Amino acid sequence: MVGILHCQRLQIMLLVTCIFIALTTVPAAAIVRHYIWKVSYQYKSLDCYKKLAIAINGLTPGPTISAVQGDTIVVDVINNLSMENVAIHWHGIRQRGTPWSDGAEGVTQCAIMPGETYRYTYVVDRAGTYMYHSHYGMQKEAGLYGMINVSLPLGVSEPFNYDFDRGIILSDWYHHTSYEQATGLSSIPFEWIGEPQVNYATVYFDLQHFREYMVNITSFLHCILYVICQSLLINGRGNYNCSGLAPSVCNSTNPQCSPSTLTVISGKTYRLRLASLTSLSSLSFQIEDHEMTVVEADGHYVEPFVTKNLYIYSGETYSVLVTADQDPSRNYWTSINVVARKPETPNGLAIFNYYPNHFHEFPPTNPPPGPLWNDTQSQMNQSVTTKARQGFIVTPPQKSDRVIVLLNTQNKINGYVRWSLNNVSHSLPSTPYLIALRENMTDVFDPTPPPEDYDSENYDIYSVSNNTNANSSTSIYRLQFNSIVDIVLQNANTMTANCSEAHPWHLHGHDFWVLGYGEGKFNLSRDIEKYNLVDPIMKNSVPLHPYGWTALRFQADNPGVWLFHCHIEAHLFLGMLVVFESGVEKVGIIPKSNYGCGKTKSLIK
Amino acid sequence: MVGILHCQRLQIMLLVTCIFIALTTVPAAAIVRHYIWKVSYQYKSLDCYKKLAIAINGLTPGPTISAVQGDTIVVDVINNLSMENVAIHWHGIRQRGTPWSDGAEGVTQCAIMPGETYRYTYVVDRAGTYMYHSHYGMQKEAGLYGMINVSLPLGVSEPFNYDFDRGIILSDWYHHTSYEQATGLSSIPFEWIGEPQVNYATVYFDLQHFREYMVNITSFLHCILYVICQSLLINGRGNYNCSGLAPSVCNSTNPQCSPSTLTVISGKTYRLRLASLTSLSSLSFQIEDHEMTVVEADGHYVEPFVTKNLYIYSGETYSVLVTADQDPSRNYWTSINVVARKPETPNGLAIFNYYPNHFHEFPPTNPPPGPLWNDTQSQMNQSVTTKARQGFIVTPPQKSDRVIVLLNTQNKINGYVRWSLNNVSHSLPSTPYLIALRENMTDVFDPTPPPEDYDSENYDIYSVSNNTNANSSTSIYRLQFNSIVDIVLQNANTMTANCSEAHPWHLHGHDFWVLGYGEGKFNLSRDIEKYNLVDPIMKNSVPLHPYGWTALRFQADNPGVWLFHCHIEAHLFLGMLVVFESGVEKVGIIPKSNYGCGKTKSLIK
Missing domain, CATH: 2.60.40.420 (Cupredoxins -  blue copper proteins)
Known part of the structure; x- marks a missing residue:
């Protein structure tokens, strides 16, 4: 112990x-x-x-x-x-x-x-x-x-001024257990438990209707996803519609679910630190009648820009400055709403409370609905607008040593739905890579390098993915220590017609420069010219927009083994990850408390 | 791997x-x-x-x-x-x-x-x-x-004849998860999820009523327990009342829950192997209009006796012989019902099917209700009647080297409900005892021996347990190898007035001789005279009846570390166990696959 x-x-x-x-x-x-x-x-x-x-x-x-x-x-x-x-x-x-x-x-x-x-x-x-x-x-x-x-x-x-600093955690919330969700994801057919505003006990029944609905949808560019949360939470508080449920199961007057409150003093400026911990949902955050100035993203200063709403994807953090400059005699709504998929979940609400109004006094207005869920252009615009702050630019290396293109597709393996990169769906071994590599265990994972590209010439990213038999692999990318690596994330159609999902990608152990975003299929010779090599923001999490591409660059300068993955919990669970190793020979002595599973038991004397 | x-x-x-x-x-x-x-x-x-x-x-x-x-x-x-x-x-x-x-x-x-x-x-x-x-x-x-x-x-x-051999698993079934139950048991106040025939979504509401009911009960000798299963299962099949639930959640016509069927041929004799895997329930098993001859218990031959119903406690197995000697033109009910606590759960049912009647044809009669739940005397009678079969008696040692008396009480530790033996509620360490002892790890568990007795002279087993602050301990009983050990299990009142619960005790690694059962407080000088040292049955699981005692003898001849515990899942979880070590120095090399947790990580080279 x-x-x-x-x-x-x-x-x-x-x-x-x-x-x-x-x-x-x-x-x-x-x-x-x-x-x-x-x-x-x-x-x-x-x-x-x-x-x-x-x-x-x-x-x-x-x-x-x-x-x-x-x-x-x-x-x-x-x-x-x-x-x-x-x-x-x-x-x-x-x-x-x-x-x-x-x-x-x-x-x-x-x-x-x-x-x-x-x-x-x-x-x-x-x-x-x-x-x-x-x-x-x-x-x-x-x-x-x-x-x-x-x-x-x-x-x-800081290179900006504010009077107070406040943290806001955004998340989505499900009434089924993680075991139920994992079992559904691992079943044939794929099974999903839980619908918004539906009594838990009747959820399977409604699933039938939902599936039919899924088959019939025809909207281009977007689709309704199978994963819908029950509620959106702001600082761990949401409001589910309890009608029809016993008060002991669901009680709208329970103090635990009274709205989160942010109390402000008129005239003061607040730094709001936003973190999206959603399992799935891409969000827009807004404060009724108030503008926000974006100043930080993932620990890096952003060249300030003003916006009425902030798009924030799972795994991202932002700091925004908000001045309490509106009529102080009333409170205002803070709201979050689902974007990048058709929302079936009501907005999450909190109260932006002007002191000395009562902090639980509801604003006299309707909450702001937030932007349209399928306004991909606005979402893309924010991505492109987010640049490094002048005076704090870390200039990226102008060239890379290696380019890894990752085609994001939904596939099937032996009938099970999976997510894949270049047709490879990752499965983690039961022995951690870091220990396996440090201990020279040769039989923990597949030593074959995973593919660095896909057949981009012949692959139609707008067609339903027909590679229904992807591979599952434990193989990893070995990066030369200190080398400069470009990653091009390429989105595509899922297995549902006219459907491409937003994927928030997160890299462990490093920040990357965000060199560019684009629509359609990435073209190395053409699109590389558009890279922002002057003032790109550095981040650790970044969205890949539907049918689009996102280009990243990072230096493999941190000895270890590092995940790079879609931050949607279900996608990660279904294999949407890659693993990078770099300089593992420089890693110090791993604490023995990291051991104990898989083949590490063979090291017990 | x-x-x-x-x-x-x-x-x-x-x-x-x-x-x-x-x-x-x-x-x-x-x-x-x-x-x-x-x-x-x-x-x-x-x-x-x-x-x-x-x-x-x-x-x-x-x-x-x-x-x-x-x-x-x-x-x-x-x-x-x-x-x-x-x-x-x-x-x-x-x-x-x-x-x-x-x-x-x-x-x-x-x-x-x-x-x-x-x-x-x-x-x-x-x-x-x-x-x-x-x-x-x-x-x-x-x-x-x-x-x-x-x-x-x-x-x-075998020393008895039969034509066919059939296995029957008896169990109880809950609609909440084991995490929900464990969380409720570990909460202040103690919280229970799940009532029979209650819609899952309304169960908390009903809990209020149930708690009031609990406070008001006054029946002597027995009590309503807080743990009630949703259904009783025979070979994994039960029938919950689905009314009010969507068919996709609960569907009485689902083939998975059609009654289990035992098809028999008129005139033939069947050996039915019964195993109770209930989490809580003590059961009575009966076949409508058929008598049973008990011939085996926990792997030992029983001096045959005929009965209309068999009491079976969690962890016990029996073989009974049943001859298909009734009117073969119809089917008959097999039923199980809860005993030793007031049943709130409907009987579990299966079909005793006479070939060539359809195996799903319901019998024309009402299912046998089974014996009264609180007929403790009948339950005790079966315990006493169960003796070793003549010709297969393993004569017990006539004296023991050591007597350990274990007072079974419900207690509280820091406000949490626990079950204790001699006021000690066991908590398992995160490093397995067997490994700790073989590897000479000295700091895994408390080396102080646990108590061998309680203050029997002054303890009133009929009063509400007032030792509300029990001890939690990892200490174990070290038994001399090959020594003869007597265990006297002493039941008592729980923390609820007029309540003493049946506890089915199970010993790992050994069988024990069942020397006797009694009502009230065990008296060493008086009751030891009543021990059956002639033809006691050997078993590995045995009931301790409410307000009674059960005396066991075993030889500590199996090198290792062995659990002895109440087989009720919630009681075991709440500390109703002791651990015996004997001859651990004779244990061979433990496979490394047993390692990996707790302090075993310190052995990694």
């Missing part, structure tokens, strides 16, 4: 931390911050419907980690989930020097078993807005996620 | 086994029987209500293992449970020489993680009726169980 505190120094630091947090939310100096997190299932009514959620120290979403650039974060995760393992990924933290703390089960560590305590230790080496969440099976969907806010060291200022 | 078949010899044996099983259900010679079991969640409608169940190769209950005395059983368990671990106990198999194959998570092995394959290897050294089931968290409740039928070698006959 991992000791709670190793030494007196740590104890003193913890004490200092506690006192400090109690006094202020703006942390001060680079220290060790030690958290002890008990992870358990608890009954929650996040959207008024009572169901099991995963809680950290009783909280769903989990507690926010507030730290200062340079701090060392120590999190002792105690697994009290009865029969279920756990692993937590620190999304956006590059884990330089601590690749074993990345929390990606199957890649960097064995899952933490019930009754065990695992210690994550890492440095938050860059100010910005990040997040954490489960990286195991479909566990994130059960509510295991939270925010990481890293401030600049004392004496260093 | 464990290879599927190691050598050609095994392949041939597997082929032989398959052909043989295809030809006949009576196995022939001692061989290696190799099974490959994929364990996964699947949607099932066992009682017409569709929900997730754990299946082995698609089956819930799992496949029956049919073997011959002396056979070696090899089971490769492949965990496809997504995020949940697994461990399987071979209940009644003593595992002589293979204590690491007992399947008791936390005691003999680390749980098998998702994606992993674990091989159980053991010899079935004694003919009889046994079972297997999950021994991890509350996983058994999800349907992970099945039967093991071991036949005598060719040329050896």
